[in-house]
Every structure is written in structure tokens, then in C-alpha cells.
Amino acid sequence: MSHSITQLAEWKALKDHFSEIKKLHLKTLFQNDPHRFSRFSFVFNDEILLDFSKNIITEKTIHLLLNLAQALKLEEKRDAMFTGETINWTENRPVLHIALRNRSNTPIIVDGKDVMPEVNQVLSKMEFFSNAVRSGKWRGFTGKKIRTIINIGIGGSYLGPKMICEAMKPYADKNLSVRFISNVDATDFVHQVKNTNPEETLFIVASKSFTTQETMTNAMTAKHWIIEKLGNEKAVASHFVAVSTNIKRVEAFGISTENIFHFWDWVGGRYSWASAIGLPIVCYIGFDRFVELLAGAHDIDIHFKETPLDKNIPTIFALIGIWYTNFFGFETQAILPYDQHLKYLPLYLQQADMESNGKFVDFSGRTVDYQTGSIVWGETGTNGQHAFYQLIHQGTKIVPADFIGCVNSHHPMGDHHLKLMANFFAQTEALMRGETVEHKNMDTRLPHKVFYGNRPTTSILMKQLTPRNLGRLIALYEMKIFVQGIIWRINSFDQWGVELGKMLAKKILDEEQLLLNGQHVDLDTHDSSTKGLLRFFTQGSVSLG
Ligand code: F6P
Helix, strand or coil: CCCCHHHCHHHHHHHHHHHHHCCCCHHHHHHHCCCHHHHCEEEECCCEEEECCCCCCCHHHHHHHHHHHHHCCHHHHHHHHHCCCCCECCCCECCCHHHHCCCCCCCCEECCEECHHHHHHHHHHHHHHHHHHHHCCCECCCCCECCEEEEECCHHHCHHHHHHHHHCHHHCCCCCEEEEECCCCHHHHHHHHCCCCHHHEEEEEECCCCCCHHHHHHHHHHHHHHHHHHCCHHHHHHHEEEEECCHHHHHHHCCCHHHEEECCCCCCHHHCCCCHHHHHHHHHHCHHHHHHHHHHHHHHHHHHHHCCHHHCHHHHHHHHHHHHHHHHCCCEEEEEEECHHHCCHHHHHHHHHHHHHCCCECCCCCECCCCCCCEEEECCCCHHHHCCHHHHHHCCCCCCEEEEEECCCCCCCCCHHHHHHHHHHHHHHHHHHCECCCCCCCCCCHHHHCECCCCCEEEEEECCCCHHHHHHHHHHHHHHHHHHHHHHCCCCCCCHHHHHHHHHHHHHHHHHHHHHCCCCCCHHHCCHHHHHHHHHHHHCCCCCC
């Protein structure tokens, strides 16, 4: 395309439509259309209700957004992903996390070879290993059963497994605890190994590249910890396994081939939960339930691949986000799970979305003249209600919010769940409807009590947070992110933006070490602020005069 998407007739039609719609109030839209809920809602496989009706959209909005998607060849691009084309062209790779959960086993060809046999082989290895850990067949160096699994990894090698393990706690083996060490801050390590018996602890070192500074540092510390506690270097073999695409580096670390779980460069880190990166999940909830997670994601993959765009849930979900980002100019997206088990979902989606779509260069290498990825953030309901909802209700910024909850709780105690969900429904209604106050008297406080409303929300209501529904929920967001990347014409699958900081950190680490050893370092390559910070850090004082 030789020009920006903002020059497309379909984009301009949306701009014109925005001028018509921006004065409409959601309350009026509901009053004028008794069928609004059914018009803008979907039920997926009788299990998940997705209600888009409290968004500032009309049928014309969706129609025009779909025209835009078609003009940008969404279906063609989607098919390119599913058939293994090199759609992550800046890293020269296909994007095939869909192969990891391809439960129908239809061949997926990369470089002339079907990847499914290898995918299934790794799954079998994960099954065998997790059964051994769970049954006690796998023993620690001193012959004890494993009771604590500690995953060492960061980013995609951490957030997916952490979020899923927390969400799937009701299905977990009660004799196993799973912990995560991610931060290079030693506090993380110290806290996670506290009250752990090294004889009963298994470390999973998870890193796609096996070069990530934080993970390598924590893995080395863990290795020394095991050797010191168990008094023998040979203990490493019984207490460490690794998950990576970089077999050579894992072997150099001292983990033998049979304890390495492999995956492939066509799995992006933030899309890797369904690969061997999911090993802590398999150990925690068992292989059959992990397969249910995969099956749920596969359900959405198939739906996304085969459903016409006007009924295609991730597509509609994504297009509403485009509508807000590019026409209303809303900058953030809140994720508000009304389910304590989903407490890490906002964090997980933050990486999935922001690392994928936080880009300013388009397919043609041009700087975009429109907004891309949203700022994703959130917290569980009802906690958020007592913290930041004030701004969502009455602030000067509009924050589209996804409310996510379940019909059935895993902990049906008293009226807790009724109360929780009453709050979910009340919040979305209040945000939509608002409240005006009659100015009948001179009470100057009255304006402060006005809720303008018209604040958009999407409600996602699952029958229960089962492995299958969680798999569906994750894939729904993954595909939403994909669609948005196509509309914005950006590569959602690279992450060059993280490189500069990593490179500078390496250089600064060397400088810190030299300075602490009292050696001279030429800090003039840095700005005065960075120099000042480094001096204060290494010398304990800095002259401001
Ligand atoms: O620095 C960002 C990143 O590369 C993420 O994309 C990735 O999920 C994370 O670091 C961890 O990478 P790895 O799995 O290679 O250790």
C-alpha cells in the first residue's frame, strides 16, 4: 500500500460516521432499541456470553469497521498465519502458536515439513514427565518426592504459566506448590525459596533464548543454592529441567538432553503458554487438563479461521478496540476480572497486547500517522472499585473496560458470589447509564454527584472458569491482538523495542563493576542525569553544586 490507512475511503467513512455518533448516548441507544443486547451479543459454544452492547456502536459502525477490515485484507492475512507463511518478516519466521493447540492434528507445513509430529512428541514428553513428578516416580537427589516446582523465567516464559496456574488452582494437585522467580532483584529469589525444602524442589528454567539476563542470573543462583544445600554437584540433574529453543545453551548450563523440553522459533514468547513453556501448568493440573486448555484455545482458533467476519467474535472485539483507539482517541483499555482466580490476567494481557502492538512502523517501514496499541491495565473486581473506578466513572478520560466473570464460582460460599456479580452488573450499568441530578435547589455539591455515563464496557461471562473456557478466553484475546495488528499494518510478533535497554544495561553493568572496583570509567558517553545516578549508586554521594 503506497499510502497510509488514514487515506482509505473506508477510514474516511468511519471518520464521518464518528462525527454522527459522537453525540449519541448509550442510554438512548438502549432506549431506542429493545433488541440491542441480542443484536450485539454472542454466545460461544453455549459456554461464554460476550456482550458488546454497552459499547458506543451501532450496526452501521460495525458494518463500516468490517469494510475497513476487508479493505486491509484481514481474511487473507489470517489465512497466511494459519498456513505458516513468514508473517513475522522482521525476524523471518512464521507465527504458529495455533499449531501448539491444533487438536484436530491437521498438517501445518513449515519449510516443507509438517510440524505436528514434533508438537505431539514434545506434548508426550511433557505428559510423561509431569506424570513422573506428580506420582512421585521422579525423585530428588536424596530420594524425596517433589513438592515444590519453581519456574525461573520472565516475560512470556513467566506470565502465561503464572496466570494460568493461578486461574486453574481448583484443579491443582494439592500436594504440589508452584512458584515463580522472574525478577533479577534477588528479593524475588530469596522470597520464593524461603521455607522450601531443596530436597523436594524442582527448578524449571524457562527461556526461549536461554540468554535473558534475569533468567540466567536466577538459574545460576538456583544451581548454586541446590549444590550448596545438597552438598553435591550431581544433585543438579535431579533438580533442574529446562524449556528452550536453544538446546546448545541449555546443555552448556549443565542440563542434559533428556531433561530439555524443546520448542520452536515460530512460537513467540508471549504466545508460548501452550508450548513446553506450559510445563509448570502440566505438572500442577495434570496433562489431561492441560489438553483441555489447548482444546479451548483450538475452539477459538477454528472459530476465528472459519467464521465469516460479521460473526467472528475476536474480529468484532478487535474492531471495537480500533473504533475507540483511532476514532474516539481513547488511549487505555482496562481489564477487570470479577474472579479472584483471574487476578494475573491484566498483567498477562499487558504483555500480550503491549509487546505485540506497541509499534510505530508499518508494513511498508513508514512511521504511522495514527495510534496503535492501547495501554492495557487492570485489577480484579471488586478491589478496583474501591481504588480507581472513580476515574472511570467521572474522570476526564474515557476508559473502555472489559468485565470478565463467571456464572458459577469455584467457591460457592454463602452469598459471596451473588454479591460479586451484583457488583459486576451494577458497574457496567452505572457506567453506561450514568445519573443526572436535578438542580432544583442551590446545593453546590450537586454537580459533583452527576454521572455522565456513556462509558463503554464489554462483558464476558463464562459458565465456569474451566480449563477449556480459560483456553478460549486466552485465544480470544490473542486473536483480537492479531486482528488489530493487521488493521494497523504493524508486525505484532517482533519486539525490537526491548533491545536498546538490554544493550545499555550490559554496558552499564560493566561500568558499575569497574567503578565499584575503584577503576576509572569514562562516563562522558552518558547524559548528566545517568552519570549522576551512577555516581550516587557507586559512590554513595553526588555533587549537585
Ligand atoms: O525482553 C522481552 C522478551 O524477549 C519477551 O518477548 C520474552 O517473553 C521475554 O523477554 C523472555 O525471553 P526468553 O524466554 O527468551 O527468556
